[in-house]
Amino acid sequence: MIPTLKAELRKLLTVRTTYGFLGFALVLELFLGFFINGWRADPLTLRDPGTLANDFAGAVHLLSLLAAIVGILLFTHEFRHNTIAYTLTLANSRSKVLASKIIVVSVMAIIFTLVSGALAPILSMWGMHLHHLHLVTQSIPYGSLLWKGLFYGWGYTMAGLLIATLVRNQIGAIVTLFIVPGTIEGLLMLWIKHNVVYLPFSALNSILGRGMAAYPNAITPFHAVLVFSGWLISGWIVAWILFIRRDAT
Amino acid sequence: MIKASHLTKTFQKKLAVDDISFEVETGKITGFLGPNGAGKSTTMRLMLSLASGKGSTLFDGKPLHEYNQPSKLVGILLEAKAFHPTRSARNHLKILATAGNIPLKRVDEVLDVVGLKSEAKKGPGKFSLGMSQRLGIAVALLAQPKYLMLDEPANGLDPEGMAWLRQFLKSYADQGNGVFVSSHLLSEMSQMADNVVVIGKGKLLASTSMKQLIAGNVKSSVFVRVTKQATLERVLKEQGLTFEKVDDGLKLIGPTTDEIGKIAAAAGITVLELATRGGSLEDAFLELTAGSEEFEARPGGEL
Numbered sequence: 001m002i003p004t005l006k007a008e009l010r011k012l013l014t015v016r017t018t019y020g021f022l023g024f025a026l027v028l029e030l031f032l033g034f035f036i037n038g039w040r041a042d043p044l045t046l047r048d049p050g051t052l053a054n055d056f057a058g059a060v061h062l063l064s065l066l067a068a069i070v071g072i073l074l075f076t077h078e079f080r081h082n083t084i085a086y087t088l089t090l091a092n093s094r095s096k097v098l099a100s101k102i103i104v105v106s107v108m109a110i111i112f113t114l115v116s117g118a119l120a121p122i123l124s125m126w127g128m129h130l131h132h133l134h135l136v137t138q139s140i141p142y143g144s145l146l147w148k149g150l151f152y153g154w155g156y157t158m159a160g161l162l163i164a165t166l167v168r169n170q171i172g173a174i175v176t177l178f179i180v181p182g183t184i185e186g187l188l189m190l191w192i193k194h195n196v197v198y199l200p201f202s203a204l205n206s207i208l209g210r211g212m213a214a215y216p217n218a219i220t221p222f223h224a225v226l227v228f229s230g231w232l233i234s235g236w237i238v239a240w241i242l243f244i245r246r247d248a249t
Numbered sequence: 250m251i252k253a254s255h256l257t258k259t260f261q262k263k264l265a266v267d268d269i270s271f272e273v274e275t276g277k278i279t280g281f282l283g284p285n286g287a288g289k290s291t292t293m294r295l296m297l298s299l300a301s302g303k304g305s306t307l308f309d310g311k312p313l314h315e316y317n318q319p320s321k322l323v324g325i326l327l328e329a330k331a332f333h334p335t336r337s338a339r340n341h342l343k344i345l346a347t348a349g350n351i352p353l354k355r356v357d358e359v360l361d362v363v364g365l366k367s368e369a370k371k372g373p374g375k376f377s378l379g380m381s382q383r384l385g386i387a388v389a390l391l392a393q394p395k396y397l398m399l400d401e402p403a404n405g406l407d408p409e410g411m412a413w414l415r416q417f418l419k420s421y422a423d424q425g426n427g428v429f430v431s432s433h434l435l436s437e438m439s440q441m442a443d444n445v446v447v448i449g450k451g452k453l454l455a456s457t458s459m460k461q462l463i464a465g466n467v468k469s470s471v472f473v474r475v476t477k478q479a480t481l482e483r484v485l486k487e488q489g490l491t492f493e494k495v496d497d498g499l500k501l502i503g504p505t506t507d508e509i510g511k512i513a514a515a516a517g518i519t520v521l522e523l524a525t526r527g528g529s530l531e532d533a534f535l536e537l538t539a540g541s542e543e544f545e546a547r548p549g550g551e552l
Contacts, residue, residue, distance in 0.1 A: 007348035014340040015333060082331040085299050086388060089325055090349040092314045248299040 004091050004100040008074070012104055017073050025066045025116060029059060033120045038127015041135075046128070049139040052121035059120030060113055060149040061210045067112045067153060068160025068177055071105040075161060076170035084248045098165070098243050102236075105161050106154060113153025148221060152208045155228055159200065162232065165239040168246075181205075194218040200231035250274055251308055251396055251427060256295045258288070258302035264451055265291050266302065271446045271456040273396065273429045278422045280442030280459070281431035284538050288451040289431045293327060293400055308396065320349030323396045324389035329381040329404060331388075334374025338365060338384055341373065342391065351392045359387040364413075378405025386414070397421065399430045403437055415441045439530035449538045463533045473509050474498035474522035484516045498522065 012018055037045070037055055045051050078084040091097050128135055163180075164173040181201035189196040196202045197219040206224040219227070251273035258266040266288045273279045283289045294300035298313060305312065313319050332341045342356040360366045363383040368376070373384055382405050389397055397418070403411050411434075419441055422428045432438050438445075445462050447455040455462055474497055475481050481499065485492055492499040501509065506523050513520050 003348055003350040007344050010340070010344045010347055014336050014344065016335050077333055081333050082328050083333065085294075085297070085325065085327050085331060086345050087348060088299060089297055089313070089323070090320050090345060092316060092319050245301055247294070247301055249294075 001096050004096050008100045008104040012074055018070055021066045021070050025063045029119050033123030034127040037124040039131045041128055041133055046133055046135050049136055052138045053140050053145055055120040055124045056117045056145055057208050060117045060153050061208055063116045064153045064156035067109050067157045071157045071161040072164040072173045075101060075164040076173055079168045080170050088248050094244050105157060109154045109157035113150055117149045148207050155204050158232055162235045162239055165243060198227055200228055203227040253296055253306045254304055256292055256304035258291050258295055258300060267451040269453045273427050275427040276422055276425050277443040278418055278428040278441050279444040280438040281446050282534055283448040287448045290400055293398055318350055320351060320392035322394055323398055324394040326385040326389045326399045326402055329378055329385050332373045335372040337370050338373050339369040345388055346391055349392050355391055359390045363387045379407055379410055382406055396427045401431055403432055403434050435531045435534055447537055454537050468502050470526050471501045471506050471509055472498055472524050472526050475513060476519040481518050484512060
């Protein structure tokens, strides 16, 4: 298992797309955190004691998409470039290969979430400081913010990896990741109303309190974690069975 | 020994590999032949459990997944362009060495063996087919495995590369390893393979030694070129021998060179050329696979 894990880590760290997407995340964060939320912060924001907590949650919410795409690419590159035959022949178990990918992408997602989440309020404060803006004393629920942010970042990335494992096609997986949370679940919300929080990405948004403006308190964060975990575990069981049985082409 | 038993694979309702069994011996090169679409690649994938199907393949008595380090047992090359185009050749090999628990120093060693050391830092996306094949061969050799399974490794190689590959595989097999190699290049195969497995439309057509394959499927003939061909033709007819006019001589199946030489001498005919033309692998292959082609082109020149 250790050799497979190390190999997956090497795969992640030796492609340009990993650095491309993480670099893009940093640029986006500089622009939004430093410039929009910091330098150009509006007076209302400056008087809000929850501004920095919002910056953290906002960054995690936005940038987790990029971590998910990195996860998708790690998996789908194997099929697009036919290296999966090597990967599966060198390991004596397909389950080990899949577990290694999940672990490596999980570690990447957690580190990415922590860094991008922490950078957002720092850049925001830096921008305000340079523009001589004064923020009111902040009330930051560190513990709650941390677990919600980490779960969201990890969960979104895992959902991306899960879609990649099921779809196996690079473009198909990325398109699915873009369509399902916004379009599909958005349309379903018109039909099932507040029950939309029992769909995976809506449940995930409820944890962070983002993107659920229509039904802000339809579910508690704890219950949302259970709902999303249920979807994730069910999805991974199906994906694991398919990964074991499918032809490696 | 690799022992493939009753390999069967169905794509939707089409039988791609139909109950194929054969063996790959150590110390020998086993050629794997078949027309396009015969199921060669699918068979190799079945052997490596990369495709799901029926049957089993035992490597020295055990399935591949029962070995702790499968890389020590079998090295594979299934597709020439199986790499990420922008990840450097060295990193590509490092990843696979890591996954196979192979010392990283082997990476530079195999790059040197296949002649790609100077290209190690480049992304293989712009490699020619021949260079890609060399990188694929490097991957197969990483762990110095007991068996090599190579699917069309000579495709795209230049003549020097093909000669190198032939010599390399021969010496690899001579060291007690088993080599299972598919190729469309029959002349190449005839020069290097000891044994041959031939399939057509997913069915096993032959699994035997190269010599037996040729001897069993092609009759050798005698070619004779003389000064007075019309006279020889008449004499042969008088003796009840049948012949076929080929090039600027005659081809006879049945009599030996000695017999033809004596007939010509008795008739006072000067013999310019007299030789036995043994059957080639190509003749044997075409004879064996007649009617087994998945894709049949129109006869030459017809548009």
